[in-house]
Amino acid sequence: MDIMNRFRVLATALRNRTAPRRSSQRPSDRGKPRTGRQRLSIRPLAAFPLSLGLVLGGASLWAPPPAQAAPAGMVSVTFDDGWTSQYNNALPVLNKYGVPATMYIISGSIDDAPNYMTQAQIQAFADRGDQIASHTVTHSDLTTLTAGQLDSELAQSRATLQQLFGPSAGIDFASPYGAYNATTTAAVKNYYATQRNTDEGFNAPAGFDPYNVVVQNVVSTTTTATVQGWVDTARATNTWLILVYHEVGASIGGDVFHVDTAVLDSQMAAVRNSGLPMVTVRQGVQALTPQAAAAPAAPTGVTATRGNGSATVAWTAPNNGGSPITSYTVTPRSGTTNLRPVTVTGNPAAPRATITGLSNGTAYTFTVTATNAVGRSPASAASASVTPAAPPKSVITNGGFESGLAGWTTGGVLPPKASATARTGIRSALLGLTSGPEPLGNSSLSRTIAVPATGTSTLSFWYKPHTTDERCEGSACRYDWTEAQIRSTNGTVLRSLFKRASNSATWTRVTADLSAYRGKSITLWFNVHLEGAVPADDTWMYVDDAAITTK
Structure with a gap:
C-alpha cells in the first residue's frame, strides 16, 4: 500500500476507532462552521498590497527559488495533528535532548476536541522556540474539497494560528494525508510559504521545491537503526532530512502511526548525536532558499565633527541587502539647500569621510546613502548640525619647531637641538642623548608664555620618549x-605634567587646563635628566606641536 493510501486508511481509523484509553472521538462536524469561537476571515495573499513574500524577507511564495551550495546536511523533527500525547510524552524527550520541533497543528481541534492539545499546551512548544505550522482546520483531504471549502481550510487555519500564537505561526503547511494535486498546491501558495507532503526522500539544494518538501515517515515499525541510516544519508549527501511523527506512547488504537516513548527517546538521541544542525522547517527552508539581493538599508548613527572648512562624517554600515556595499554618498545640507554630494568608494567602502570645501561659520547637516549592485538605499537620518571654524591661534609661536628652536630657551649639560623626527611638518625638538657617552645632568627646553586673561586656555603638546x-x-x-x-x-614648579622613563617610542599627547594661570605668565619646561652612566644607557625624547589655544 503506498503512503498516500496508508494515510487515507489512517484517516478512517482516527475518526472511528474506540481505543480503551480514549474517552471520546474526534469531532464529526468537520467542515461545518465553528461554535464557541468567532470564525476568522482572511484574504488570499493576492489581495494584500504587501505580499507575504516581502514579510518573509523577499522570497516568492509561489515560485521555486534558485538553488545554492548545499549545506553540510540538516535534520528536522516534525509532529502532525497536535495530539496530547505529543505534549505528555514527546515534549519531555525533546527537552531532554534539546531537539527543536515543528508542530503541524489542526487548528480546529485546539481547545475543542478530546485527545488534542489545548492552546496552553501548544504554547509550551512555542515558548521553547519550536515552530507552529498549519495542518488545516479539520484535517480534510484537500483533493476532495470544493474551491470554497479548500480556501476556507487554508485561510482559517492560518488566521487562527496567527491569532493564537503570533505572526510567526502558520507560515508553513503540511497537507493532510499527504494528499495534494496541482489545484490544491496552487491554493496553498496563496497562504503559505511551503507545503510539506508525505512523499519520501531527502531535500537537496539543487532543484529544491518549497511546495513539495519531502520527508521520512516514522511509524511504529521504524527502528532507531533506520533513523540512524537516514541521518547518515543526510550527512553523506549534504541533504535535509525531515522526520514526521504522529502520536507518541504505547500502541494507540492499534494503528501504525505512533512510536513508543522509549523508541522516540533513542531516536532523538541519534538525532542529537548526529552532529547535524537541528533546525525547524522554517529554518531549513531558509537555508535552502537564498533570498534575492536587495538594495541596502539606510545607514544609521550619522555623526559629524567640525574641522577648519571641513567636517568629518561617520556612520554605521547598514544591512547590505545580500550584496556588498560598493559606495556611500554623503550629502551636505546648509539650511534648506542640498550641496554637492561626495561619494566614498572602496572594497569595502569605509563608513566615514572628510567633507572639505565648507565655509567656516556656516552650519551643516549631513545625510548618507549606501549603494550596492542592486541599487541605492534610502537616505539616513540627518546628523546633528556642526559649524566648521578655523582653529584658535596659539599664543606659542614656533610650537612646531619648523624654525628650529627659535623663541625657545635651551639649557643643561646637553642642550636640546632641532631634529628631523617630526610628528607633523619636518622638525621637532630633541632633548637628551640618542647615543654616545652619557653626561651627568639635564637637557632642558623652556618657553615663558603669557596666558590670556579671558577665555579658557588649554596647553597641548606631543612627545615621543x-x-x-x-x-x-x-x-x-x-x-x-x-x-x-x-x-x-x-x-x-606649579604643576608636574609627567615624569617617567619610558621606551614607548610613540607620539603621546598631553593637555592641561591653564585656567588657574589666567592673566599670568608661566614657563613651560621640558627636560631629560641623564645620570652619566658608564657604559651609557641613553635616554631621549622628541617634543612637537606645542600650543596654547583659548576659546
Missing part, C-alpha cells in the same frame, strides 16, 4: 627620566 635605562614613573625614577612641568617665571 626613548630609553635604554631602567623604566620608572614619578618619584620612583632614580637614574634617567623625561619630564614636563609648568613653572612660575622664577622657576617654582
Whole structure:
C-alpha cells in the first residue's frame, strides 16, 4: 500500500476507532462552521498590497527559488495533528535532548476536541522556540474539497494560528494525508510559504521545491537503526532530512502511526548525536532558499565633527541587502539647500569621510546613502548640525619647531637641538642623548608664555620618549627620566605634567587646563635628566606641536 493510501486508511481509523484509553472521538462536524469561537476571515495573499513574500524577507511564495551550495546536511523533527500525547510524552524527550520541533497543528481541534492539545499546551512548544505550522482546520483531504471549502481550510487555519500564537505561526503547511494535486498546491501558495507532503526522500539544494518538501515517515515499525541510516544519508549527501511523527506512547488504537516513548527517546538521541544542525522547517527552508539581493538599508548613527572648512562624517554600515556595499554618498545640507554630494568608494567602502570645501561659520547637516549592485538605499537620518571654524591661534609661536628652536630657551649639560623626527611638518625638538657617552645632568627646553586673561586656555603638546635605562614613573625614577612641568617665571614648579622613563617610542599627547594661570605668565619646561652612566644607557625624547589655544 503506498503512503498516500496508508494515510487515507489512517484517516478512517482516527475518526472511528474506540481505543480503551480514549474517552471520546474526534469531532464529526468537520467542515461545518465553528461554535464557541468567532470564525476568522482572511484574504488570499493576492489581495494584500504587501505580499507575504516581502514579510518573509523577499522570497516568492509561489515560485521555486534558485538553488545554492548545499549545506553540510540538516535534520528536522516534525509532529502532525497536535495530539496530547505529543505534549505528555514527546515534549519531555525533546527537552531532554534539546531537539527543536515543528508542530503541524489542526487548528480546529485546539481547545475543542478530546485527545488534542489545548492552546496552553501548544504554547509550551512555542515558548521553547519550536515552530507552529498549519495542518488545516479539520484535517480534510484537500483533493476532495470544493474551491470554497479548500480556501476556507487554508485561510482559517492560518488566521487562527496567527491569532493564537503570533505572526510567526502558520507560515508553513503540511497537507493532510499527504494528499495534494496541482489545484490544491496552487491554493496553498496563496497562504503559505511551503507545503510539506508525505512523499519520501531527502531535500537537496539543487532543484529544491518549497511546495513539495519531502520527508521520512516514522511509524511504529521504524527502528532507531533506520533513523540512524537516514541521518547518515543526510550527512553523506549534504541533504535535509525531515522526520514526521504522529502520536507518541504505547500502541494507540492499534494503528501504525505512533512510536513508543522509549523508541522516540533513542531516536532523538541519534538525532542529537548526529552532529547535524537541528533546525525547524522554517529554518531549513531558509537555508535552502537564498533570498534575492536587495538594495541596502539606510545607514544609521550619522555623526559629524567640525574641522577648519571641513567636517568629518561617520556612520554605521547598514544591512547590505545580500550584496556588498560598493559606495556611500554623503550629502551636505546648509539650511534648506542640498550641496554637492561626495561619494566614498572602496572594497569595502569605509563608513566615514572628510567633507572639505565648507565655509567656516556656516552650519551643516549631513545625510548618507549606501549603494550596492542592486541599487541605492534610502537616505539616513540627518546628523546633528556642526559649524566648521578655523582653529584658535596659539599664543606659542614656533610650537612646531619648523624654525628650529627659535623663541625657545635651551639649557643643561646637553642642550636640546632641532631634529628631523617630526610628528607633523619636518622638525621637532630633541632633548637628551640618542647615543654616545652619557653626561651627568639635564637637557632642558623652556618657553615663558603669557596666558590670556579671558577665555579658557588649554596647553597641548606631543612627545615621543626613548630609553635604554631602567623604566620608572614619578618619584620612583632614580637614574634617567623625561619630564614636563609648568613653572612660575622664577622657576617654582606649579604643576608636574609627567615624569617617567619610558621606551614607548610613540607620539603621546598631553593637555592641561591653564585656567588657574589666567592673566599670568608661566614657563613651560621640558627636560631629560641623564645620570652619566658608564657604559651609557641613553635616554631621549622628541617634543612637537606645542600650543596654547583659548576659546
